[in-house]
Every structure is written in C-alpha cells, then in structure tokens.
C-alpha cells in the first residue's frame with residue numbers, strides 16, 4: 001500500500017507546475033520547458049488547438065445569421081457581458097461561475113487553453129521609470145520593488161519572440177523596444193500627429209505598439225507563425241499566427257521540447273502547503289468532467305490563473321500556517337483590484353480628407369502616451385487615471401457630401417440621409 | 431460608376447454600426463428584455479416595401495433580391511426587445527395611415543417618389559418614435575445589404591485576408 005502511494009505520488013510529480021495557460025502561463029511553460037524542467041500546465045477550461053479550434057476564423061460576414069449580433073434568447077444565459085456571434089465560443093455563461101456584483105462589472109474571462117491571449121487587444125506598450133517611480137516620487141501606494149532597468153532586458157526577450165510592431169519614437173516615458181516594422185497611421189491620425197507636434201511639446205501621437213508580426217523573422221517562422229494579414233478578425237483566433245497568442249506561440253513551443261504536459265479541464269482548487277518544510281509542495285485539482293480531486297506535486301509552482309482566479313486559488317489554499325489563505329497574512333488577498341478604465345471617452349469630427357481612404361485593416365490604433373503627472377505631479381490626482389489615450393475606431397473612408405454630384409443622382413432616402421451625416425470623419429478615443 | 435461609389439459610401443455607416451471593439455462597447459449594454467412575436471403578414475409587406483424603397487433594384491441588385499426583408503424579420507424576431515419591435519409595428523401602421531391621409535392610397539400603390547417623400551418625412555419629422563423606427567429599419571437595411579456576399583464581393587472589394595494595410599491612399603472611383 002505504501003509502495004503504491006509512493007508510485008502514484010511519483011507519477012504525479014513534476015519539476016514545475018504552471019496554473020493557467022493564458023499569456024503568463026504560456027510564457028512560464030515555455031521558459032521552464034526550455035530550461036529542461038518537466039512541466040505540468042493545468043488549465044481549467046477546454047483544449048483550444050491553434051488553427052483547428054478556431055471555428056469562425058475564416059467565415060465571411062454573410063455567413064453569420066444575425067451578422068454578428070447575438071439573439072436575445074441566447075444572450076440571456078450569459079449575463080452582463082459583451083457578446084458576438086463570431087466569438088461566442090469563448091464566452092462564459094453566467095451559471096458556470098456566478099459572482100456577486102454590487103456595482104456592474106464586466107468580467108471577461110477566457111476559460112480555455114490560451115486564456116485571454118485569444119481575446120486581448122494586443123497593445124504592448126512598455127512601462128518606463130516614470131511609471132515605476134511614480135508612487136515613491138509622489139508619495140502614494142507602495143514603492144515598486146523594481147525599476148525599468150531591471151525589466152528592460154525581459155521586455156526585449158519577450159518582444160523578440162512575440163513579434164511587436166512599432167516605431168522607435170524616442171519618448172522617455174514610453175521606451176522603445178525590439179520592433180518589427182511599424183503599421184502606418186491613417187491620414188487623419190497623421191494630421192492630428194502634426195497638429196499636436198505644432199501646439200504641444202509634451203503631447204505626442206504615435207502608432208500603438210502591438211503584438212503583430214509585420215515582417216516575420218526566423219524566430220517567428222520557427223513557431224509556424226506568419227505575417228499579419230490585416231483582417232482584424234483576431235479574436236476569432238488567427239490561423240496565420242499573425243498576432244501573439246499562447247496558442248500560436250508559447251504553448252506549441254513548450255510542447256516541442258517534449259517537457260510539457262498540458263492538462264485541460266483541470267480546475268485548480270488550491271495549493272498544498274507542507275507545514276513541515278514550510279513550503280508549497282503541490283496543487284489539488286478538480287477534474288472538470290469526472291469531478292475527481294487529484295493532487296500533483298512539484299518544487300516550483302507558478303500561479304498564472306489571471307488576477308481574480310490567482311487570488312481565489314490562494315484564498316482557497318488554507319493550512320495551519322495560513323488559515324485565511326496562502327500569503328494572506330495582511331488580509332489583503334482578493335481585495336482592491338482595478339480594471340482598465342474604458343469609460344473615459346472623447347471623440348471628434350474632422351473635416352476634409354474626403355479624397356483619401358485606407359486599404360487593408362489596421363490591427364493597432366493611434367496612441368497618445370500619458371502626458372499628465374509625468375515629470376512631476378501636475379494634477380490633483382495621483383499617478384495616472386488614464387495612462388494614455390488610444391482610439392480604436394475611425395471612419396476613415398470617404399464621406400459623402402451633400403451637393404456632390406453622386407448624391408444628386410441618387411434621391412433615395414438612405415442615400416440622402418447618408419449625405420448629411422458623412423461629410424466629416426469621426427475619431428473616437430478612450 | 432456613381433452607383434458603385436454610392437454603395438461604397440453606404441458601407442461606411444454600416445461599418446460605423448459594428449466597428450466599436452467589444453471591450454469599448456461592453457459598458458453600454460442594456461439589461462435583458464423580452465422577445466416578441468414575428469410581425470403579422472400585412473406589416474411584413476409594408477416593411478418589405480420600405481426596404482425596397484431604401485435600396486431599390488436598379489442596374490444592380492437591390493435590397494429585396496438580396497433577401498434583406500427576411501434578414502430584418504429575423505433580426506427583429508431574435509435580436510430586439512419587445513419595446514423596439516412594438517415601435518416598429520406602430521411605425522409600419524403609421525406609414526400606412528400616412529399614405530392614406532397624404533395620398534389617399536395604400537403605401538403599396540404609391541409611386542416611388544411618393545414613397546421616398548413619405549419616408550423622408552419620418553426622418554425629418556418631430557415624432558421621435560417614428561424617427562427611431564425609421565432609423566432602425568434604415569440601418570438594418572444598410573447592414574443586411576452591405577454585408578451580403580453580392581455587395582461585399584462585387585462592390586466593396588471584400589478580401590478575407592488583405593495582407594497589407596495602407597493608411598492613406600487616394601480614393602479611386
């Protein structure tokens with residue numbers, strides 16, 4: 001019996017365990033496997049194989065019955081979340097994981113292999129010393145234990161592998177990185193860039209740096225990834241591997257080493273704490289299908305379950321030493337987290353440019369780096385409420401002037417109405 | 431030539447309707463409403479005529495032959511709350527009664543310019559319910575039309591994978 005147990009324990013023992021297969025878990029798996037560690041990756045959701053498991057990736061607009069809109073009867077199951085027909089297969093139904101909302105909270109979860117790396121907007125700006133030093137300089141929160149110089153080489157390490165496109169803009173508060181060729185700004189953005197440059201010394205408009213391969217390097221080709229095709233259908237999963245996702249990049253890379261065991265449908269329940277050694281020694285999972293509880297062991301345990309779920313796992317990891325959750329001596333686990341602020345919005349209409357348009361789709365967007373509280377605290381709030389402004393939406397096709405000849409020959413209501421609305425371009429920012 | 435241009439421009443608006451990325455829009459979602467029954471046959475008939483008037487058949491296919499009326503009926507049944515669909519029903523009835531008071535005819539029997547005049551009067555009028563009704567039908571017509579395979583591939587240079595992005599190129603007619 002004792003022998004059997006030892007064998008079972010041995011079978012379930014790895015050098016490292018990674019909890020979660022999203023952006024950070026994928027990276028952890030890659031780095032650990034490349035360094036020769038036998039690594040178990042535990043993922044609560046289902047397997048999503050690159051290309052094979054992107055069911056809508058090559059569907060045409062007219063192939064969606066409701067042209068993308070999700071029927072109300074279907075919506076009902078999902079609660080408050082953004083839903084599209086094209087990406088419904090990534091959404092979480094409300095009853096799969098109900099949660100208390102005292103104020104409305106749109107909690108986007110990616111419960112599948114790859115996590116939110118399939119859902120993210122792929123913007124990849126570096127932090128600078130102004131970000132790391134802000135709390136210490138202006139006297140709020142807790143000083144960061146690291147500075148930009150500590151992390152800069154890691155930015156480079158990740159950028160080269162992931163493939164980041166951008167301009168070298170030479171801004172101290174938005175450091176340049178290892179960039180593939182930039183994506184162009186459109187006419188209106190170029191115009192705004194010029195106007196800002198003329199009127200301000202502290203405000204710039206640049207192209208947002210993004211995790212898209214604009215010119216594949218050998219390291220990308222080795223991953224089986226190619227050039228971004230400018231389809232902007234990224235969140236369906238990209239069969240070209242044009243943008244960085246764990247599914248297209250880090251996970252297959254880790255698998256190729258032969259060191260990775262990926263176990264989907266494995267909900268990590270808690271971390272096992274060895275009271276004698278005073279160390280974490282393994283994890284407990286619940287198999288999503290059999291509901292069986294299984295233990296796995298390793299010396300290295302990397303919690304990469306996303307902000308909320310990582311906290312939940314730690315809170316669930318109760319031992320004599322940590323009666324309120326692993327690492328929760330200060331009682332702060334699971335409290336005070338923040339979400340990207342999408343509510344601040346501005347928009348403008350820009351006259352002209354009617355003879356210009358764009359061709360292909362821009363997977364990035366124009367970007368205005370932070371310009372308040374940079375060199376010193378110049379506002380009555382601390383840090384940065386809005387690190388930056390980016391605008392994801394432009395009407396950059398030609399407008400249609402009332403009085404232009406083609407309007408006159410077309411008296412039908414739609415066309416006349418269009419004329420009134422579309423004689424200016426709109427720019428939206430958030 | 432001009433027609434081609436027109437279609438391209440209609441696409442603009444349709445694009446505007448759907449272009450906001452998911453994460454930007456999520457905040458403004460309304461809470462969930464009740465689904466309603468499909469429109470009655472008479473209302474469907476008026477609706478089809480309106481759709482046809484907005485984008486008529488000409489030397490190129492119009493909304494009717496591209497199946498836009500069926501698309502809009504499906505959208506109204508599946509994707510809009512009861513309040514909105516009720517307002518569409520009222521709007522359709524109002525179109526019929528306006529036809530009778532203004533032209534002493536059914537909407538079906540009006541000549542195209544009269545139909546257009548009537549529809550434009552909804553847009554320009556002061557009745558916000560009628561405006562909402564008309565703007566919804568107009569937008570859905572444009573959406574259904576411009577996302578059809580025919581319009582996408584024939585006029586909008588639809589490409590599944592453009593492979594490039596040029597930010598500032600001249601408009602070619």
Ligand SMILES: Cc1cc2nc3c(=O)[nH]c(=O)nc-3n(C[C@H](O)[C@H](O)[C@H](O)COP(=O)(O)OP(=O)(O)OC[C@H]3O[C@@H](n4cnc5c(N)ncnc54)[C@H](O)[C@@H]3O)c2cc1C
Nearest residue numbers: 020022023024044111115116120121122123268305306309
């Ligand atoms: C719409 C959207 C747009 C975004 N845009 C950007 C952007 O432009 N730039 C940017 O830098 N960031 C962006 N983000 C944020 C970015 O996606 C996340 O910061 C990033 O994915 C976090 O990585 P992660 O590995 O911590 O978590 P995730 O990528 O979420 O991965 C966590 C994984 O852990 C799994 N998991 C959770 N609980 C358990 C459990 N108990 N047991 C086992 N597995 C578990 C999940 O299923 C998931 O696969 C965006 C996010 C969203 C939602």
